[in-house]
Amino acid sequence: MSEIMLEIDDVSKIYAGKRGMFGRSHMVEALKHVSLSVRRGESFGLVGESGSGKTTLTRSILQLERPTSGRVLFEGMDLGQLSTAEMRWLRARIQIVFQDPYASLNPRMSVHDIVTEPMLIHRETLGLNRRQRTERAVELLSLVGLGAQHLYRHPHEFSGGQRQRICIARALAPGPDLLVLDEPTSALDVSVQAQVLNLLCELQDKLGLTYFFISHDLGVVRYLCDRLALIYRGEIVEQGDCASVFDAPETEYARALIGAMPEVKVPPAA
Amino acid sequence: MTAPLLSIRDLHLSMSSYDGKAHVLNGIDLTVNRGEIWGLVGESGCGKSLTGLSISQLLPSPPADYMAGEIMLEGRDMLKLPRPELQKLRGNRIGMIFQDPTTNLNPAFRIGDQLVDVALAAARWKPGILDCPPGAGRSERKRAARKLARDMLERVGIPDAGMRLDSYPHQFSGGMRQRVLIAMALIGRPDLLIADEPTTALDVSVQAQILKLLKGCVADYDMGVILITHNLGVVAETCSHVAVMYAGNIVESGPVAAVIERPEHPYTRALMASIPTRDTRRGMLRGLAGSVPNLITPPPGCRFAPRCPHATAACMTGVPAPVRVGRDHAAACIHAKEPETAHV
Ligand SMILES: Nc1ncnc2c1ncn2[C@@H]1O[C@H](COP(=O)(O)OP(=O)(O)O)[C@@H](O)[C@H]1O
Ligand SMILES: Nc1ncnc2c1ncn2[C@@H]1O[C@H](COP(=O)(O)OP(=O)(O)O)[C@@H](O)[C@H]1O
Numbered sequence A: 001m002s003e004i005m006l007e008i009d010d011v012s013k014i015y016a017g018k019r020g021m022f023g024r025s026h027m028v029e030a031l032k033h034v035s036l037s038v039r040r041g042e043s044f045g046l047v048g049e050s051g052s053g054k055t056t057l058t059r060s061i062l063q064l065e066r067p068t069s070g071r072v073l074f075e076g077m078d079l080g081q082l083s084t085a086e087m088r089w090l091r092a093r094i095q096i097v098f099q100d101p102y103a104s105l106n107p108r109m110s111v112h113d114i115v116t117e118p119m120l121i122h123r124e125t126l127g128l129n130r131r132q133r134t135e136r137a138v139e140l141l142s143l144v145g146l147g148a149q150h151l152y153r154h155p156h157e158f159s160g161g162q163r164q165r166i167c168i169a170r171a172l173a174p175g176p177d178l179l180v181l182d183e184p185t186s187a188l189d190v191s192v193q194a195q196v197l198n199l200l201c202e203l204q205d206k207l208g209l210t211y212f213f214i215s216h217d218l219g220v221v222r223y224l225c226d227r228l229a230l231i232y233r234g235e236i237v238e239q240g241d242c243a244s245v246f247d248a249p250e251t252e253y254a255r256a257l258i259g260a261m262p263e264v265k266v267p268p269a270a
Numbered sequence B: 001m002t003a004p005l006l007s008i009r010d011l012h013l014s015m016s017s018y019d020g021k022a023h024v025l026n027g028i029d030l031t032v033n034r035g036e037i038w039g040l041v042g043e044s045g046c047g048k049s050l051t052g053l054s055i056s057q058l059l060p061s062p063p064a065d066y067m068a069g070e071i072m073l074e075g076r077d078m079l080k081l082p083r084p085e086l087q088k089l090r091g092n093r094i095g096m097i098f099q100d101p102t103t104n105l106n107p108a109f110r111i112g113d114q115l116v117d118v119a120l121a122a123a124r125w126k127p128g129i130l131d132c133p134p135g136a137g138r139s140e141r142k143r144a145a146r147k148l149a150r151d152m153l154e155r156v157g158i159p160d161a162g163m164r165l166d167s168y169p170h171q172f173s174g175g176m177r178q179r180v181l182i183a184m185a186l187i188g189r190p191d192l193l194i195a196d197e198p199t200t201a202l203d204v205s206v207q208a209q210i211l212k213l214l215k216g217c218v219a220d221y222d223m224g225v226i227l228i229t230h231n232l233g234v235v236a237e238t239c240s241h242v243a244v245m246y247a248g249n250i251v252e253s254g255p256v257a258a259v260i261e262r263p264e265h266p267y268t269r270a271l272m273a274s275i276p277t278r279d280t281r282r283g284m285l286r287g288l289a290g291s292v293p294n295l296i297t298p299p300p301g302c303r304f305a306p307r308c309p310h311a312t313a314a315c316m317t318g319v320p321a322p323v324r325v326g327r328d329h330a331a332a333c334i335h336a337k338e339p340e341t342a343h344v
């Protein structure tokens, strides 16, 4: 049940030689001995301010970045040791949804091409022919609350929330087990954010997905996630079950963040 | 009784575009007094920015066409002022902060010089801000303006402010540039500050610091503020009053505590219900289906009716007038009821 799917084991990342404000070059320690584990079927939240290392960690999980030290394990396999073929197989199982649904969709591609592209990339793993790919695209669209009528439209014809649904459909296309969600609702209105969060809950229940959910909004993480980690300047300062971290934060940093959360609650209808 | 700082009455604005003429402000009423911080909230596309830009008269016509209404700044109608007068007001009485700091700082000039220029220009009408004896010479005024610039940078939380005066905008991070812009908007001590999503791109802790700074300035300088945001949490923490906008109308307005404790417009309730609280059970976030309508052919009657769970046939006939639902608290919904007097 609480089988570990993804394990970040003592990962550090140092970027060398970025030019600083006064022309000096200095090292950036983007991740410092980060360890955490994500269990199968859970939602794990990662919360931190910009520059705290969230994207660097995501890039390390996706193997777009090689950690300076430490290991990333997926179902016990060390991702740093995989062959190219194993890596391709793995890429189908871990998918990502980015923050900005405007920047992450190619404006010249139709929704059909956007959603079927990953099926083409992973056709050896998936083995779908052309017709099956289109059928699956329609299925995926209906799964995310869009329809077949949207298949041949282009991104500019959609609102921000609909575009994020398209991004989610694309991420689901190769049948992943783990979805990395990098601030997927930060660019959306609260009303639309609510719809997308509900969609994420629904998809997780239906498909048994595991989420690694990155956000700077603690309220959203509390709503969606089972466990969370707080990252500050490349270091995990606190992690645990959402319920216990929110009720009894152990570090000063967590207490300050949680203390600063505004609560807006709708009173019962008159 | 003195005139309020800002009083907008029945403002109608249309914007022409390739697709047609959109009726984007549909009878806005808003009064802002000194010492008040008004939050202007609503989904994107509801007319918040256009309201702010109308007050400062920054929209070119065409495409902007003010079909009716008035925008009174201490008794003078911004819609009727001649251009030179308007420019004077804009520079000295109205301060503005926009969301994207990259578009509003000149990359070719040092931060300090840009702040000093703004301070010197403002001091022509408000000599008091420089803290110089009357008749001070140019170099003395300049020195005072530079000191003021440093103080302002310090106030907005820029470390080593004295040294940073000589930096160029590209040497600052996004958050720092936004603070510089806030310093720039405040350095001339405006009477009215319009801040359009000033902290949306910033981290929670920087955001909290900047909002605190804004509150401090309102108290110190006795300004009025319009804070445009889509974040009700920010409104709850920072504002004294709130106006909720939907599709070109203010649908609910009043003191923050009253509106948040007793939202009377279904749109306000829906916005609030979209935010997860500690008691929201997983998958039970209510949200709000659909989206803001196209304003070229807006729905007849109440523009929210097509998305409203309580809409009846009567809602489709005519834009609902604001109904008083509490002290200084109004909701533009035909189903809203004036409370019994004992209640208010
Ligand atoms: N390619 C890179 N080269 C040098 N420094 C980088 C690079 N990518 C990120 N950094 C630095 O690493 C730190 C963490 O960045 P990032 O992981 O993007 O944070 P987050 O996603 O939490 O905002 C920052 O200080 C950032 O400037
Ligand atoms: N220059 C313009 N020309 C035509 N329509 C515009 C223009 N600027 C804004 N609009 C329209 O006016 C409406 C309100 O816009 P805006 O005030 O920017 O909304 P908000 O700030 O609440 O997100 C939107 O429907 C938008 O498309």
Ligand SMILES: [Mg+2]
Binding pocket: A054, A055, A056
């Ligand atoms: Mg990032």
Ligand SMILES: [Mg+2]
Binding pocket: B048, B049, B050
């Ligand atoms: Mg806007």
